[in-house]
Amino acid sequence: MGLRGEAAILGYFELPPERKLAREKTFNLEQWARLSKAALDDAGLAATEVNGIVTPLIGEADMFVPSTITEYLGINANFAEIVDLGGAGSAAAVWRAAAAVELGLCDAVLVTFPGTHDVPTDARRPFVMDDKMYFGASSNAYGSPQAEFEIPYGNLGQNGPYGQIAKRYGYEFGYDERAMAKIAVDQRTNACATPDAIFHGKPITVEDVLASPMVADPLHMLEIVMPCQGGAAIVIGNAELAAKSKNRPVWIKGFGERVPYKTPTYAKDLMHSPMIHAADQAFTMAGIERSEVDMVSIYDCYSITVLMSLEDAGFTEKGKGMQFVSEHDLTFRGDFPMNTAGGQLSFGQAGIAGGMHHVIDGVRQIMGRAGEAQVADCNRAFVTGNGGIMSEQTALILEGE
Amino acid sequence: MPVPTPLTKPFWDALAEHRIRIQFSPSLGEYIFYPRPLAPGTLADDLEWREISGAGTLYTYTISTRPVAPHFANEGTLVLAVVQWDEGPKFSTELVNVAHDQIQVGMRVKPVFCDYPEAGITMLRYEPEI
Numbered sequence: 001m002g003l004r005g006e007a008a009i010l011g012y013f014e015l016p017p018e019r020k021l022a023r024e025k026t027f028n029l030e031q032w033a034r035l036s037k038a039a040l041d042d043a044g045l046a047a048t049e050v051n052g053i054v055t056p057l058i059g060e061a062d063m064f065v066p067s068t069i070t071e072y073l074g075i076n077a078n079f080a081e082i083v084d085l086g087g088a089g090s091a092a093a094v095w096r097a098a099a100a101v102e103l104g105l106c107d108a109v110l111v112t113f114p115g116t117h118d119v120p121t122d123a124r125r126p127f128v129m130d131d132k133m134y135f136g137a138s139s140n141a142y143g144s145p146q147a148e149f150e151i152p153y154g155n156l157g158q159n160g161p162y163g164q165i166a167k168r169y170g171y172e173f174g175y176d177e178r179a180m181a182k183i184a185v186d187q188r189t190n191a192c193a194t195p196d197a198i199f200h201g202k203p204i205t206v207e208d209v210l211a212s213p214m215v216a217d218p219l220h221m222l223e224i225v226m227p228c229q230g231g232a233a234i235v236i237g238n239a240e241l242a243a244k245s246k247n248r249p250v251w252i253k254g255f256g257e258r259v260p261y262k263t264p265t266y267a268k269d270l271m272h273s274p275m276i277h278a279a280d281q282a283f284t285m286a287g288i289e290r291s292e293v294d295m296v297s298i299y300d301c302y303s304i305t306v307l308m309s310l311e312d313a314g315f316t317e318k319g320k321g322m323q324f325v326s327e328h329d330l331t332f333r334g335d336f337p338m339n340t341a342g343g344q345l346s347f348g349q350a351g352i353a354g355g356m357h358h359v360i361d362g363v364r365q366i367m368g369r370a371g372e373a374q375v376a377d378c379n380r381a382f383v384t385g386n387g388g389i390m391s392e393q394t395a396l397i398l399e400g401e
Numbered sequence: 402m403p404v405p406t407p408l409t410k411p412f413w414d415a416l417a418e419h420r421i422r423i424q425f426s427p428s429l430g431e432y433i434f435y436p437r438p439l440a441p442g443t444l445a446d447d448l449e450w451r452e453i454s455g456a457g458t459l460y461t462y463t464i465s466t467r468p469v470a471p472h473f474a475n476e477g478t479l480v481l482a483v484v485q486w487d488e489g490p491k492f493s494t495e496l497v498n499v500a501h502d503q504i505q506v507g508m509r510v511k512p513v514f515c516d517y518p519e520a521g522i523t524m525l526r527y528e529p530e531i
Contacts, residue, residue, distance in 0.1 A: 148403045149435050152524065153481070154465065154473050155493040160481040163463030171461070171506035217464045265483050265493045270461070 002285035007101035008242045008249035009094070009398070010108075011043025011235045012360045016196035017228035017348025021118040028058035029072050031114035035233035036073065043235045044246035045108060050235070052079035052106035054093040056113050056352045078105045085259065086137065086387025087299055089113070090232075090355030091394035095255035097236040108241055112233035115353025137388060138263075150263055158301065159224065161264050161389040163216030166304040170218065172271055172319070177218065179322035180303045181209035184222050184345055186330035187300065191342025193332060193373035198228055198348035223303035223345070230350025232360055250366045253288075254397035256281030264389045272312065274393040275384065279313035282382070286397040290314050293397070294378040295337040295365050297358035299386035300345050306338075309384050313395065332373040340365060340373050355385045359396070366400040402520040409436045411450050416523040419514040421455040423490065424448040434490035455512040456530070457486040464501055484510055484527050498528040 013035055015023075026034070032055070040047055053069055061068045066080035079100040083089040090113055097109035121127045131140040138146040138156040150156055169175065188204045191197035204222065212221040242249035258274035261267055283290065296315070300306045307321040315336075316324035328336040341347050341361045344354045362381030364370045370378075378400075385394040405413040412435075415422035425432050426440035428447050439446055462482040473479070480496040496504065497513055509530035516523050 142404060143406055145435050148406070148409060150493050152403045153493050153495050153526075154479045155481055159467070160463050160465050163465070164461040164481065164483060167463055167506060168461035215467065263493070265491050 002254065002281075003095070003098055003102060003252060005251045005253040005286070005399070006239055007098035007236055008239075008251045009234050009359075009363050010045065010237045010242055010245040010249055011039045011041070011247060012233065012363050013038035013042055014196070014232040014357065014360045015115070015230040015350065017198045017230040017350050019198060019226070019228055019348075021116060021229045023116075023229075025118060025120045026116070027060055027119050028114040029060050029069070031116055031231050032058070032069055032112050033073055035114060035231050036110045036112045039110065039112070039233035039235045042247070043237070044244065045235060045237065045241060047073070049237075049241060050075055050108045050110050052077050052097060052100050052109035054081045054083060054097050054109060054111045056089050056093075057082065057084060058114060059117065059119055079109065085385070085392045085394070086352070087301060087355045088257070088385035088387035088392040088394040089352060090359050091255070091383055091385030091396050092257060094234070094236065094252060094359055094396055095257070095394070098252040098255075101236060101238050108235055108237040110233060110235055113231060113353040113356045115231040115350030116229040117351050118229055146263065150265070155263070155265070158389065159216035159219070162302045162304055163219050165264060165270060165308070165390060166218050166302075168270055169304065169308065174322070175218065176322040176326070177210060178206050179326045180223060180307065181206040181220070182325055183300070183303045183306050183330065184209050186334070187339045187343040188346045189331045190340050190373055191346035193371070194341045194347065195371075197342040197346055198226070199342065199346045219302055219304065225301050225344045225349040225354070228348035228350050230348060230353055232350070232353045232356035234356070234359065234363065248367045248400050250363045250398050250400055252396060253399045254282040254284070254286030255395060256285070257394040259392045261391050262388055264391060267391070272318070273308050273390045275309050275312035275395065278384075278393045278395040282395040282397050283314070286399070288380065288397065293380045293382045295340055295362065295375050296382045297339055297343070297361035297384070299355060299358055299384045300339055300343040301349070301354070301386065303345075305386055305390060308390065309386065313382065313384065332370070332375055337375045340370060340375060358383050358385065362396075362398045366398060402517065402522050408438060412436055413522065415452070416514065416525055419523070420452055421512065421525065422450050422452050423488075425451045432486070432488040432490050434492060453486060453488050455486065455525070457484045457492070457510055459496065459504070459506055459508045459510050459527075460485040460491055461506055462496055462504060480504065482527060492525070495526045496528065497526045503529065
């Protein structure tokens with residue numbers, strides 16, 4: 001079952017995140033075009049070779065999004081897909097694109113995630129705060145379970161629910177806040193070796209993390225991503241295009257995905273995340289062991305997401321994650337390189353493009369283009385995506401040959 | 402304020418009487434929450450409304466010091482909680498009438514019915530059983 005590993009990531013582009021937009025304001029559609037062009041240039045491929053796209057939701061269309069994009073870019077797509085899996089969307093888009101290539105539907109597929117939501121406005125078309133802005137990922141539409149059973153009790157957004165997950169973790173397995181802080185500290189070390197990272201040049205200590213404000217008990221501010229403006233794109237192609245590409249091809253060898261619920265209240269077992277299934281499937285498909293990956297890029301909206309993903313992906317036992325992160329050096333020069341460009345915590349979370357950061361982290365390492373943060377002899381990466389409140393999870397195995 | 406739907410009305414009608422009524426699937430042998438037309442998992446068409454005591458344990462919580470949305474700006478600090486009913490399902494709620502340093506995951510909790518006559522709604526919050 002699964003991919004044969006015959007589709008590869010051939011080029012990428014990731015904008016350096018900006019807290020407040022300094023670049024010119026453009027719409028998501030314009031970003032889609034420019035990010036895509038940059039990824040194609042990076043691969044050394046022509047736009048005319050593209051016959052597939054995968055996109056997240058965009059600001060300028062609520063429906064008919066894929067055809068709006070193919071028209072805008074002038075792509076005759078045999079495969080035009082939208083993924084609505086939040087932070088899992090990028091990893092989810094990668095395997096969908098790889099599948100389209102392996103099925104022979106496409107030669108090259110653009111996976112582009114615009115991540116700049118500060119878009120142009122006009123006096124006649126002003127920015128309007130609506131329910132979507134206030135309630136984020138929770139739907140306040142009449143008939144929505146969230147509108148009826150979650151939002152009225154303030155159970156919305158991300159901080160509260162992730163705080164609840166961390167609290168329950170502590171109850172079941174114990175809690176070491178210094179270990180949790182170390183996740184953020186090691187990633188910051190990686191960001192300090194990554195010039196494009198938003199926190200480049202700003203090292204932190206465990207004490208800094210623990211002294212930062214408590215946002216959602218037990219999670220501190222420095223354990224939580226900072227929203228930024230950015231965006232990213234990759235191009236995925238078949239073996240023929242891989243042979244023409246400028247870069248070392250990064251083959252998509254395995255994936256897994258599970259989407260069992262929306263709100264963590266309704267998880268059958270909140271302490272065993274969908275990553276268990278996603279990672280098992282990815283490793284089985286790729287036919288490799290956990291010990292055979294050279295780096296991991298773990299979706300890190302919160303420190304607790306990283307901790308539980310490491311456990312549930314099988315890098316350590318359930319309940320031993322805090323000990324694991326304490327005993328291993330998670331930096332690019334360490335014995336367990338993780339989120340080597342800083343992760344979203346220290347590179348910056350460019351909205352929906354945040355998940356793409358982890359895909360590109362793995363790709364950059366395998367292509368050998370991580371500069372100062374390069375992991376020596378890096379050939380295999382394990383990448384995760386996480387959407388909602390640990391409710392939509394995807395795993396990928398990437399490999400250079 | 403929540404707005405009941407034709408499907409969920411029996412739950413809200415019960416709350417108005419300070420009772421708790423949720424669905425049970427005999428074929429599944431389980432209570433379920435929130436209300437649905439068919440049992441989750443099996444899609445069995447045998448859901449029936451049953452009254453439960455509402456007693457449960459605190460599954461998890463977080464103390465939220467920042468407003469989760471502008472609508473909550475005047476609410477101050479909230480204890481966002483998940484309660485697991487003795488019958489099994491979990492319920493998103495708020496914990497009230499408790500000092501923050503007294504909150505323990507796993508503690509027994511009991512219902513607090515909060516009537517909002519102007520909205521025609523009763524909300525279900527929780528407090529320690531003591």
